[in-house]
Amino acid sequence: MMGGGFSTGHEYQTRGRGVSGQGSGAGSGTRIDTFVDEGDTVDDAYDEFAEDTTITDRQGETISARRDVIVAILEEDLSIKESQLIGSFTRGTMVGPLKQDSDADIMIVLDADEHRQWTTQRNGATNALRAVKRRIENDPRFADTEVTIDQNVVKVRYHDSTLEIAPAFDYSEVPHAEHPRDGFNLFNDASDGYAIPDTHGSDSWMGTNPRAYKNEFEARDQAHDGRVSGLTRMMKKWSDNNEVPVRSYHMEIMVHNYFAEKARTGERVPSNYHDLAMDFMQSLPDRVRSTTREPIYDEAVDGGMSREEREAAARKAESAADTLDEAAAAKERGDTATAKQRLKTEYGEGFQ
Structure with missing residues (x-):
C-alpha cells in the first residue's frame, strides 16, 4: 500500500517583492522582514538564483514515477505496509538541475508479521537490504542499471539521479532496535518512528523519525518565507561549484542550525539573501571545524569527515566570505x- 500525504518537494512558493512579515525574532514560528528594494538588481539576482536552484515540476514527477515503479516491483515479493519519499526531495532542499549524484530517498515500511526474520536474524539488516537489491536488479528494466548496497540503503543509479531505498519496520516491531538518543525523551522518542538497517561497523537496526525533522524544518522554513530551504540550496550549489568536501545533508543541517541559533538568541536574521549568505558564510569555518548535530536526536551528521577535509572546507568558506x-x-x-x-x-554560472 502506498503511503499518502507526503509532499513531492518540487513546488515552491513564489517570493514576492516588497512583502513584509511581522514577528518578535524568537522561536521557529517567528517571521522575519522580507522587504527587498525593487531596484536592487543584486538582490533580484539572489532571489532568482534561489528560485532557479529548485528542481522542476517535471523532474519531481519523474522521481515520483520512479518511486512507483520500484515499489511495484518490491510488492511482488514483499509485504509492504507503506512507502514514502523522504529526505531533501520532500523538504524542498534538493538542488537542480538533477545529476547522477542527486539522490532522492524512499522508505519502504515492511510488514513485521511477514518479514519478522529480518528483525531477529544475526545478519537481518543486511539480509533485508540484499533482498531489496536482488528484487530490483532481477527486474529486466534494471538489467543495465547500477544497483548497490550502501550502509543502510539500496542505491539505484539512473543517468540523471539516484534513488536510495531504505527498508524499514515500525520501531516498536524491532526488538532491541537502537535508539538514536541515549535515554528516553518524550518529545524526541523514536517509538513513533521507524527502524532502518545500520550496517556501518555492525549489523543492526536503528531508530529514525524523518517526519519529526521534516515538520521542524518546514515550520522554520515557513517562518522565514522559504529562506531556510532557499539558503540551503544556494549553499549546496556553492559547495558543489567549489568542490567543498561537505555532504549535502551535512550542509542542510548547518543551515538549519544557523536559523535555530538565531531563534534561540533572538539575534536578527538578515532580511535578504545577500546579507543572509554573507552572515552564514562567515560562520561556516567554525561550523565545519566542529561537530554538527541534527536537531531531533542530537546525532552527529559529520562523523566520516576527516580533519583534512574539515580544514579544506573551512579554508574554502573563508575565501568565499572574502569574495x-x-x-x-x-x-x-x-x-x-x-x-x-x-x-x-562563487556560485557558478547559474547565478545571473
Whole structure:
C-alpha cells in the first residue's frame, strides 16, 4: 500500500517583492522582514538564483514515477505496509538541475508479521537490504542499471539521479532496535518512528523519525518565507561549484542550525539573501571545524569527515566570505556588474 500525504518537494512558493512579515525574532514560528528594494538588481539576482536552484515540476514527477515503479516491483515479493519519499526531495532542499549524484530517498515500511526474520536474524539488516537489491536488479528494466548496497540503503543509479531505498519496520516491531538518543525523551522518542538497517561497523537496526525533522524544518522554513530551504540550496550549489568536501545533508543541517541559533538568541536574521549568505558564510569555518548535530536526536551528521577535509572546507568558506565581502562593497558603491561577477565566481554560472 502506498503511503499518502507526503509532499513531492518540487513546488515552491513564489517570493514576492516588497512583502513584509511581522514577528518578535524568537522561536521557529517567528517571521522575519522580507522587504527587498525593487531596484536592487543584486538582490533580484539572489532571489532568482534561489528560485532557479529548485528542481522542476517535471523532474519531481519523474522521481515520483520512479518511486512507483520500484515499489511495484518490491510488492511482488514483499509485504509492504507503506512507502514514502523522504529526505531533501520532500523538504524542498534538493538542488537542480538533477545529476547522477542527486539522490532522492524512499522508505519502504515492511510488514513485521511477514518479514519478522529480518528483525531477529544475526545478519537481518543486511539480509533485508540484499533482498531489496536482488528484487530490483532481477527486474529486466534494471538489467543495465547500477544497483548497490550502501550502509543502510539500496542505491539505484539512473543517468540523471539516484534513488536510495531504505527498508524499514515500525520501531516498536524491532526488538532491541537502537535508539538514536541515549535515554528516553518524550518529545524526541523514536517509538513513533521507524527502524532502518545500520550496517556501518555492525549489523543492526536503528531508530529514525524523518517526519519529526521534516515538520521542524518546514515550520522554520515557513517562518522565514522559504529562506531556510532557499539558503540551503544556494549553499549546496556553492559547495558543489567549489568542490567543498561537505555532504549535502551535512550542509542542510548547518543551515538549519544557523536559523535555530538565531531563534534561540533572538539575534536578527538578515532580511535578504545577500546579507543572509554573507552572515552564514562567515560562520561556516567554525561550523565545519566542529561537530554538527541534527536537531531531533542530537546525532552527529559529520562523523566520516576527516580533519583534512574539515580544514579544506573551512579554508574554502573563508575565501568565499572574502569574495562575498568584496561583492557587498561593490554593491554598496553601486557597481552592480562587479558585485554580480564576484558572486558568479562563487556560485557558478547559474547565478545571473
